[in-house]
Amino acid sequence: MDFRRLTEEIKNDFLREWGENRGDLRGVLLLQKKAIIGYEREVRFFKEKIASLIEEKGCSDVPFPAWYPTLTDAVFQENWGMAGVAEWFEPRYRSSSSAKIIGDRIYFLEGGRMRLMPQKIETERREQLVRAFLLLTPEERMDRNYHEVYLLDGTRITIFRGDLAKGGQDTVVFRRYVVPSYTFEEQANRGTIPREAIPLFRAMVSAGFNVVFTGPLRSAKTTFLSTWQALEDPALEGVMVETDPEIPLHRLMPDAPIVQILADGERLETVSKNLLRSDADYIILAEARDGAALDLAVRMAGKGTRRMKMTFHLRDPYDFPYDAAWEIIKTRGTGLDETARKVAAAFDYIFHFVQLKDKSKKRLRGIYELSAGRTADTITIEPVCRYDFATDTWSFRNVFSRQKQTIAEEENPGSERTIAELLGDLSRRFPMKEGGEGDRDRRDSARAVSS
Secondary structure (H helix, E strand, O other): OOHHHHHHHHHHHHHHHHHOOHHHHHHHHHHHHHHHOOOHHHHHHHHHHHHHHHHHHOOOOOOOOOOOOOHHHHHHHHHOOOHHHHHHHOHHHOOOOEEEEEOOEEEEEEOOEEEEEEEEOOHHHHHHHHHHHHOOOOOOOOOOOEEEEEOOOOOEEEEEOHHHOOOOOOEEEEEOOOOOOOOHHHHHHOOOOOHHHHHHHHHHHHHOOOEEEEEOOOOOHHHHHHHHHHOOOOOOOEEEEEOOOOOOHHHHOOOOOEEEEEOOHHHHHHHHHHHHHOOOOEEEEOOOOOHHHHHHHHHHHHOOOOOOEEEEEOOOHHHHHHHHHHHHHHHHOOOHHHHHHHHHHHOOEEEEEEEOOOOOOEEEEEEEEEEEOOOOOEEEEEEEEEEEOOOOEEEEOOOOOHHHHHHHHHHOOOHHHHHHHHHHHHHHHOEOOOOOHHHHHHHHOEEEOOO
């Protein structure tokens, strides 16, 4: 007997048994659904029964595809599990953040690149998989062409089908948040940040600055935010708003009183008033996608909220005040220049991240001190740290405005002296060269908003 025939026989054995117990059809469907989406008890039930059937048939030595760990697992995954994508959930791919099904092809993100896997998934099996995923959200209609659901482990699944996909090229994207260690040292080991600046980052956390982490997709923004947050005082009360359940703060800071909310768009509008009235010490916007989230951040800062953290998709950090303002005015209808100045006043520093040509490598592209004039309509963005692609090194400028010193002194007295000393030492050891991009940064850092 070959593997395909064994898989069919065992599936038929299950169907035959279920057919004899039609009185509990609802229970059978629930059992299958829970097994497909990963409930441990239901998975164990299937695998134990499959192992027993394999033994009865005398088929323990039937060869099975190499991407499955055991014959029992292979039969389960082919019939009721994740099919060929199941390998992505094995320990070997624990550090892979993404997998894709495009048509009958399966890809895993490995070493920063999508790799075509040898396993295939047929149309009928792909449809079965999609139907199982949609059982996670009963309100989702099967006739829709776009779906977004989550597995028990937090994996986000995005589905494009019907009119949104070319014929036979339906796409299922799996995405999970992967961080081996929430420490600055771990990120320095990977080359993402300068090791010499770790004491400065720690001091900036203690100073309670409002910070935004910018950059394109998969550039380590969320990883850096999580690391920054892990160093916060666990006695402080926080609120984290996410559009996707990516950052497990209840595991990262199990003893900290942090409320975790999933909301965006209209749902965020509904809760924003309560958040503005909350007595939280700080707020985290894990991914500011729209004007509602950005407006909430600006208004919270206007109330005097410190230690605010946010990520924002952006190509150029100098565009942050106006890009954020543009999103806000699409929602609120306020003036662009005035809103951009409020954005600049809300945040103290921008940390910008990029991917290198080798997509597995991320780098802190630069740190920028952000401020808005109190008496003049100006926005100032001063480069503090800059990455050099040619040498794979960082340089620093001794920029620490009186305004930022005052914030640090008020929030954590003494931290302003520590930051000044550390930044002064870094700028002496790794000075930012005059000329080239450094001068361009300084020349463009002050921008008149309007007269």
